[in-house]
Amino acid sequence: MGPEMTPELGTMMVYWSPALLLPLLVQSLPINEQDLPIDCEDVFRNGSIHNGIYTIYPVGQEVPMEVYCDMGCTDNDNHQGHWTVIMRRLDGTVNFDRPYSHYEEGFGDKNGEFWLGLQNMHLLTYRTKYMLRVDMEDFEEGKVYALYAIFFVESESDGYRLRVMDFKNGGAGDSLGFHNGQRFSTFDRDQDSWLWGGHCNKDHRYGGFWFNGGRWGCMHANTNGRYQWKNGRSIDGSGLIWQKWTPNSLKAISMKVKRLSLDELTS
Known part of the structure; x- marks a missing residue:
């Protein structure tokens, strides 16, 4: 409907079509950040039930984060899904x-092998309480996991220090607890706790990790070592390591997090 002249008033009254007003209304409406998914749990609740890459907003719409979501597609009711994957090793295709x-920014292919990035891990886990699950597989098709009811990564100013507690065994044993409280180290950034001048990564080229160091060694676990394409003991410790389960380098390993439910928070 267009403008119409009213003889009684001698003025023009303008009627606007709703179709013309709609774009203006849409542009003026603020984005409700409560509707933005902060992790894969929210993505699932919003109706996306398949494994894949999604965008989440753990600290608001200004900082989108692309992640791989493990929705538990192999379960009929998805009851073990809704995990946000933060790293994965499968086949040695990524260095x-x-x-x-x-390691700070992240790298790799989220449909394959990747590392989400220390900064992203911090942003994802420092506001809300998360659990961590580590899934692993050996070359003989054995599969186990380790679960930690508390997991978060400190800020860059604290060296992205690892906090992991309250272990629950899924057959793997607790290898990551040895690294609790350690800062992240790479060959060009020594932040391990070796007190006698050693450098876990530079001396052994293990790949970046939350190395410990000193009397009890550098690691009981390492998800980021050099991939080995066969079953066998890692002589120099450079493979995918989870010592409490096997002395051999692993075929595959992944780390994924999920927000604690209200029942889990109060238990």
């Missing part, structure tokens, strides 16, 4: 022997 800046 994990990288400098600190790469």
Whole structure:
């Protein structure tokens, strides 16, 4: 409907079509940040039930983050899904022997092998309580996992220090607890706790990790070592390591996080 002249008033009254007003209304409406998914749990609740790459907003719309979501598609009711994957090793196609800046920013292919990035891990886990699950597989098709009810990564100013507690065994044993409280180290950034001048990564080229160091060694776990394409003991410790389960280098390993439910927070 266009403008219409009213003889009684001698003025023009303008009627606007709703179709013309709609774009203006849409542009003026603020984005409700409560509707933005902060992790894969929200992505699932919003109706996306398949594994894949999605965009989440753990700290608001100004900082989008692309992640791989493990929705538990192999379960009929998805009850074990909704995990946000933060790293994955499968086949050695991605080089994990990288400098600190790469580990800070993230690298790899989220449909394959990747590292989400220390900064992203911090942004994802420092506001809300998360659990961590580490899934692993050996070359004989054995599969186990380790679950930690508390997991978060400190800020860059604290060396992206690892906080992991309250272990629950899924057959793998607790290898990551040895690294609790350690800062992240790479060959060009020594932040391990070796007190006698040693450098876990530079001396052994393990790949970046939360190395410990000193009397009890550098690691009981390392998800980021050099990939080995066969079953066998890692003589120099440079493979994918989870010592509490096997002395051999692993075929595959992944780390994924999920927000704690209200029941889990109060239990």
